[in-house]
Amino acid sequence: MTEVAPGVVRDAVARALAEDLGPLGDITAALLDPSERGSAAFVPRKPGVLAGTACATETFAQVDTSVSVRWSAVDGDRVAAGQAIGTVEGPLASILTAERTALNFLCHLSGVATLTRRFVDAVESAPGSRARIWDTRKTLPGLRALEKAAVRAGGGVNHRGSLSEMVLVKDNHLGRLGITEAVRRARERWPGRTVEVECERIEQVLEAVDSGADLVMLDNMSPDDVAQCVDLVGRRAVVEVSGGVTLETVARYASTGADLISTSAITQSAPAFDIGLDLFHRDDQLHASS
Amino acid sequence: MTEVAPGVVRDAVARALAEDLGPLGDITAALLDPSERGSAAFVPRKPGVLAGTACATETFAQVDTSVSVRWSAVDGDRVAAGQAIGTVEGPLASILTAERTALNFLCHLSGVATLTRRFVDAVESAPGSRARIWDTRKTLPGLRALEKAAVRAGGGVNHRGSLSEMVLVKDNHLGRLGITEAVRRARERWPGRTVEVECERIEQVLEAVDSGADLVMLDNMSPDDVAQCVDLVGRRAVVEVSGGVTLETVARYASTGADLISTSAITQSAPAFDIGLDLFHRDDQLHASS
Amino acid sequence: MTEVAPGVVRDAVARALAEDLGPLGDITAALLDPSERGSAAFVPRKPGVLAGTACATETFAQVDTSVSVRWSAVDGDRVAAGQAIGTVEGPLASILTAERTALNFLCHLSGVATLTRRFVDAVESAPGSRARIWDTRKTLPGLRALEKAAVRAGGGVNHRGSLSEMVLVKDNHLGRLGITEAVRRARERWPGRTVEVECERIEQVLEAVDSGADLVMLDNMSPDDVAQCVDLVGRRAVVEVSGGVTLETVARYASTGADLISTSAITQSAPAFDIGLDLFHRDDQLHASS
Amino acid sequence: MTEVAPGVVRDAVARALAEDLGPLGDITAALLDPSERGSAAFVPRKPGVLAGTACATETFAQVDTSVSVRWSAVDGDRVAAGQAIGTVEGPLASILTAERTALNFLCHLSGVATLTRRFVDAVESAPGSRARIWDTRKTLPGLRALEKAAVRAGGGVNHRGSLSEMVLVKDNHLGRLGITEAVRRARERWPGRTVEVECERIEQVLEAVDSGADLVMLDNMSPDDVAQCVDLVGRRAVVEVSGGVTLETVARYASTGADLISTSAITQSAPAFDIGLDLFHRDDQLHASS
């Protein structure tokens, strides 16, 4: 079993191939001699963290079951620039047809994992930190399950996967309700579920904890305010920090003693991690074609 | 007719809502009084270029047909930080349930449009430039049609939408073929199609042009080399610059006289453009909830 | 917004109609004069609890948008035998074509709601009860979201909608792990999530509570053993009773002070609730056609 | 070739797994050591009739192709309580992830087969019976093909699979038409098709037979009335009994000489047949986890 549900990988790859192949397929690869074979290596151009290998493997399988793919690294591994992390071997036309779709998955998901890892490293080295990096529902449409797996590959942990999973009372829900009443309703309608409350002010934090919320999300507070809230909460609830967290500020938030620091940047704004598929030529040298 | 095929928008939104709602739907919005109504405004947090409004509209429609959405800006407009660019009105629970999915489309696609516009602006202000910003097939899996429309919204133009559309002979195709033979085969098998050849050296450029290629892609060349190639080609083929193009370098490439400058950054590495949905409260003031 | 995500209703109805209509459509209704109109009432044959009206409405809409459907009862209402709970009006052929599919949803989902309500009523009248009826993942394949909504209509509450939502450590997970280690790993990998532990013996209950589990599931225990566990837990965790719960025994379990009583019968073994669609004849009398 | 079209099984399983796995997959199984293997047996808790093995096998295959499933019984077999009817072997996490979905198919479809068999047994032991148990279109939405196969596994036979297959003129079609005209139209528009007419009174039966109907459905008649109709029909048409048939009454109906006795209970109201997946522990003893 892969880290992601197999149906998710299969459907995402089928959809991506359909959009890339079009009605006529790869009209350039069709110019090649069908008997020509090739082999190639996946090679990162920079150091980073790998994710998305199941999608890449599935892409080649869906294009041509006679292409073989082998990995020397697994999702979550830190990989070096220039390191061959996997190889493909088979009909050259098939390899070239599948290349871009496979790399689109690999580069985006490794990009998510790599940026997550940078946040995680920053947090882990912060003095007094016990914090984890939490993702959000700010993911790219249709890619949530894959991106959440990439976050895990990067050392992060997953917040809600969907609106079904957890009650998270935000400011916009509180118009008429009030925190105490919202938590009471949540307990009544969804017993056994985690209940979290978004708080912008200290008195909200206190009300949330007193009403029995499992988590409080401190929204857009300064590190000092967060530290004060952590003290006030005193382990009666899990504390999430959210809003305004960057690679520059995350360590300061981590040092406050907060449990979870969430950021949408890792899924919504992660730059692609550049991985190329380098063809082995007859003289067995790598040839770059990122 | 919207800029993107309606079926693409409908299916992408259905998929995104399915992954966000989960088996139980929005268990937090379910706590609200069903009769409570709300209205809210889409408000960018920074200046940028808008894209994805059709997806946002469709998201609210799929969640609840009684929610109305009105836009005061259209895809491609430059929008200012703090400017209300659209409003929604309807049952509050429905608005909150749809909010994140609608914003996920809007923020990603506006991110693509905004970054594209930055490249386009750089190119348009470069002395002697006639260049256009061209996208690539390095798009996020399942989102190509939407991202390509966002590139157009940002002032860019679209390279191939799929492998069916155009012959693009890359270095990896040339193992045994040679440029001249590849172009000959392309003309024979796919008459009436654009044929482009990726070139890394000047002699390849000359061979490509002599063999009748419609476009030459200059791969990873310096601006000086590009300028020399542009001269050599002498309008016999369209010249694309590819590889190593950044916001810092793009103006220098544009000044070479090249026709098209392609970059994967605009689709693959565009940070989300931060747009919030601000609820109007009873006192009619905006309340931020990005 | 309906109680169930609109996409779920739309897709379930489309699938059900496709399987019922077949390649030729309704070859019997095709014998009717196309201009003939009809009207009919939904009439329960017994008292029960209504659920599934959104699916029934959607069925008629997908068959023929000119059919109108009006309900005088809503999901969750107790309905009486013989009471007209809704009406349809439109082309007779369309009404008859849609009838069976609409009723299949309505009868199954109302069956789930009705049986749930019977359990809920039993629990609510038990002396000293504070228990709620909780559903399970033992649902009919492809119908989970609809059945879970029907459980809510019947007064029950929803356990996990999917394996993503909550950690539930069962006996089969514990081979090598041990409860304490399992809870520790769950907290580490899925912070902020509910963690429940299935327990068959009292010492397991104690270990689960001591390790910080949010819920303990008492599996196949007698009411007396449950009562003892409730005391031992002393509100440090939510207590679920599972296994061996029937309409006959549920009140005794409820009187133990347990918080949640789960049963698969309400989704997996609920008999259809018999609702007919009675055509109004020219003499305006109801005509039974269950 | 299985008893059910492979595409039906594949799609039903994919849909069921998607709803059970959710965006994060099985977050509990993720706590296990990935190298841990397991084996388990499918064990019925009561005697009954097996159905749905193809779906169960497909479920494990879709979760993890390295899990092997072997059956010692086939669909349609009577199975005993406590009898191991099949085994699975493979990575423990994969087995536990697939378990519930596989059992949901197996328990529901075996429930259908088991209840069907009870009706069939009652009919076969009735004096003078020549009747068969016929199913109806009252099936659970999306599960028709699977349930109809389960009815066959239980010894029943299948009425219409869809509205395309057969003309069945019900009372509601007869408003203006009259039986004779309805049968005439059916023969004209759908030559070569079976035509059945629902009858509530003896004179309708006579008209249906005289007009050349292939089958008459006797709706909600007493066994005595049915016997009288069977005599009157005198083998000129196939006689179906419908309405008011229960396990208590079915033998009396069978003894009337009717050909087919239809009941919706077997598909619409069949309680789940309880089958557990019992893990083999290191000491090779079965451990119950229904």
Next chain:
Amino acid sequence: MTEVAPGVVRDAVARALAEDLGPLGDITAALLDPSERGSAAFVPRKPGVLAGTACATETFAQVDTSVSVRWSAVDGDRVAAGQAIGTVEGPLASILTAERTALNFLCHLSGVATLTRRFVDAVESAPGSRARIWDTRKTLPGLRALEKAAVRAGGGVNHRGSLSEMVLVKDNHLGRLGITEAVRRARERWPGRTVEVECERIEQVLEAVDSGADLVMLDNMSPDDVAQCVDLVGRRAVVEVSGGVTLETVARYASTGADLISTSAITQSAPAFDIGLDLFHRDDQLHASS
């Protein structure tokens, strides 16, 4: 309700539009001024029979709900060359984008209806004919329901829509079975179903009728042999003629007294019926663009 199940039309159109629009949509229509409106008429180039209007209407609706479509003829009507049979009005770009897909449905399905009508006319004018034109399962993949409706529009009738609907014992099924045993098994396993037997020799016809088959298919017999078989069958079974039927020979077969004459030509080999969409110009004259 249209003649074809709405879901069939919706899905077929969505699929056809997806394949025609591609990732970038209609890049030519995008050159037009978005505010330009147009109107156009559907005009047959030859006389024929209309079919497929529901698909054409749906195509425009899916491209742009603001386009209006009106028909002055309905499916099944004989239409004249040059006659305006329907009009569209709306944004010009939307009309042109939808045009080809709408016409592809209309021309193919009207082609089926037109060829069917030619067979039907030939049969109806044959002396002594009582025959109807029956279609087959030799349809174009994915278009069966639509083509079967077009056959009805042309005056033909529908044989099996799927393998589920009817037992048809062909020569290849008879290796070991024998006709009598095959019919016996069919009656036992599928009571209430039509049973047809394919026969190539007179003695097979007699065996089929004696064994109680409802229909006999006379395969590849001469008209004289068919006439002889019709006499021998003597109305004890419905007689289908199959194989070797052309527009030239069909009348002779019809005069034999056979009931049904089947031909695959009407679905599998029907030439497109040429219908153009003629734009109204400012001077209100039709302009041909087939």
Next chain:
Amino acid sequence: MTEVAPGVVRDAVARALAEDLGPLGDITAALLDPSERGSAAFVPRKPGVLAGTACATETFAQVDTSVSVRWSAVDGDRVAAGQAIGTVEGPLASILTAERTALNFLCHLSGVATLTRRFVDAVESAPGSRARIWDTRKTLPGLRALEKAAVRAGGGVNHRGSLSEMVLVKDNHLGRLGITEAVRRARERWPGRTVEVECERIEQVLEAVDSGADLVMLDNMSPDDVAQCVDLVGRRAVVEVSGGVTLETVARYASTGADLISTSAITQSAPAFDIGLDLFHRDDQLHASS
């Protein structure tokens, strides 16, 4: 890698099987002894050109993976009447269940290839011809990719696969635009794309060439007019002939020196190519069952 994208074949076959199998599957094949095996050969009834083998293979694989299919001819081969071009071997019931769907693909797509080849042969033997046969977007809905591959198998070449691929300015686009402005806009918005202009008069041809169009489509011109236009164009653009092209006239058009001759007949009006699946009997002789 097959000639057509694997996902296209897989989905088209799944859809075709779903429509042919229906809810009960093949109720006739179900009468056979499940252990009976069979083998059969694909045998054309006339000479022609083969296409669609990948779909036929996939059909048997989706019905029963234990059926083996072997081909002695490949797509594009000219095949003779009576020649065994492939064989299947496996469970007889599975072979018969898959037979019709497999043949429906094979006969339609070979029909397209065969008719294309007739046009290609006519063109290749025309004196002075340099023309190729070009297909159109007039394809059967849902079958475009497969039909375009069949055209290639028949020696033809592919025009646009979708509206995304190429700019083709038709008369209906020109209302207000004018050719020169249309080509200018096309170059501006879609740089690097092929631009074609439909022309009905010589002055339009000249304007199109002068404005820089890559191709001119001569619509409904006589061969003499085409020859004159070819001279006038003088290789400055590729010349397509369209409209009024038949097997009788195509050679005269080819002799004009035009580059491409397009015809919708090859996709929209190709009669099925008759291929049968002949079962091997125990005496090892072929038995026809087309």
